[in-house]
Amino acid sequence: MGARLILANKSDNSSIPTQGNLFLPEFDLPVVPADVWDKLARSEFRRQFHLTKVDRAYLQEKSLPIVLEHAADFIAKRLAPSHPVKDGRQTPWKGHPVFTAQHATGTCCRSCVEKWHHFVKGVPLTQQQQAYILAVIAGWLEREEQHPEQAEDEGQDIQRYFAQRKQKTRK
Incomplete structure (x- = not known):
């Protein structure tokens, strides 16, 4: 499942996300291999996450391309450095x-x-690796949009997961 993200070209020929310009070219994101989705689906912890009703409303109001611009910024600032803050x-x-x-x-x-995507820690993420991570996030958001019945009240599933985990450790 590929996704498309609208990016702007800076004068130095690097691409950075920008919000609100409807006339920018679209670039394809890489396809995420099916085995990645299969592995994530087998993780009890990762399966607990679903968009809340508030998050769904935000996604609907802003649109997927705008939310993916936010994602690209988060990735660049919080994940891409070799040693993120x-x-x-x-x-x-x-x-x-x-x-x-x-x-x-x-x-x-x-x-x-x-652990999940095999990009070594301690080395800055390349543009291609950042695009792959963006594609993973885009794919997950697209899947969530297709299943509105999974909408949760604020963090209900993850709170339940941690409560169950805490009980198991007490035994």
Whole structure:
């Protein structure tokens, strides 16, 4: 499943996301291999994440291309550096559809990116790797849009997961 993101070309020939210009060219994002979705689906932790009703409304209001521009910015600033600030804690649990998507897809920190997508920690992410991560997030958001019945009240599933996990550790 590929996605398209509207990007602007800067004068130095690098592409950066911009919001609101409807006349920019579209670029294809890479296709995410099916085995990635299969592995994520087998993770009890990753399966717990679904967009909240508030996140769905935000996604509908702003549109997927705009939300993906936000995602590209988050990736560039919070994941792409070789040693991101607060790595392991840089992605909030809620507050933006992209944050939920990042936790659901193992793209929330460099350790998860290394575990799930095999991009080595300690090395800056290339433009191609950033585009791949963006494609993973886009694919997950598209899948969530297709299943509105999975909308959760604020973090209900993940709160339930942590409560169950806490009970298991007490036994």
